[in-house]
Amino acid sequence: MMDAKGRAWIELDIENLKHNAQQFQLLLPKDCTLMPAVKANAYGHGAVLVSKALQKLGIRDFCVACAEEGIELRKAGIQGEILVLGYTNPSQFGELEEYGLTQTIVDGAYAHKMQQSGKKLKAHIGIDTGMHRLGERWDNIPEVLKIFRMTNLEVTGIYSHLCVSDGMSQEEQMYTLEQIRRFETVIEELHRNGISGFCCHLQGSYGILNYSQLCFDYARAGIALYGILSGKEDKVNALVDLRPVLTLKARVQTVRMLYQGEAAGYGLSYHAAKDQKIGALSIGYADGVPRSLSNCGYVLCNGKKAPIIGRICMDQMLADFTEAGEVQAGDEVVLIGKSGTHEIRAEDMAQWAGTISNEILSRLGSRLERIAQ
């Protein structure tokens, strides 16, 4: 029989997830509703598990990256609004309609394609206030008005996205304030033209944490809802207590000696300067451990640090257990999370790998069982 904890797995602390959601609810104005970003399998945590846990707190609406992710949630029984943040190919417009997904209008031309499909489609208009990724330009009000009047589209909202809301420099703060001003201008212009009853949203995690005074209808919390920040050095204005939700573990497969002068792993990239006790772990880059952690960082075993040695393999990796006390085949190792008094946070692993925690988490693989506890 399959053992969920047999090889490598993820443990989820659902109480911490709920705690983080409640921290956001306390921080945001009371008329602002959380619309969690559960894209990329809820940043690796498991989209269905996370959405269902959040539903118990009364959170009904979610953001996903693509139609498939929305369909997965619908099939799992999520009934609230599901906003697809990215592009959906016109060949899939039928599925948007069938599953009642709300599509982002990525620009004016795309809105015309949606209109011409003849399908009845729910949509939020993306507004480009300065990120220049998606959305109709904030100063092209005639086009936004035209989209609102398209007969096949049920436009229920508009939103934009902040691109430097994590920045603390004066320049970055000025840019964010300008994005906010542009978004508010669009809302005013729509009202002036007799359009009302639509919802508005602008903030992701850093927008909430650094501009919590803003009051829009929704806030699209992602990374921080999972209890972590993107970068280890990041600072935020809000006083919130966020607690990591995810622990990543694997098993020790073998323990053996590597004698002075020997080298280990692919490319023989690790050389033993003295006799060492090393072990192979049952997790690798196909599970989402970045290959750039080769000979870099450490894992935790029995509350002790065990440096990563040699190249990370597809399904396995090596660690130096010389200083880790008694270690045997079958023991658990922690790659992200706590062991004894030590903790490896996703931000730490991200820093070692030269990336942000969002990338580390969202790439955690499908072979890892997600276990809620």
Ligand SMILES: *Cc1c(COP(=O)(O)O)cnc(C)c1O
């Ligand atoms: C991913 C995403 C979010 C969530 O961002 P976090 O920084 O993880 O909170 C919000 N809005 C949009 C448009 C996104 O793409």
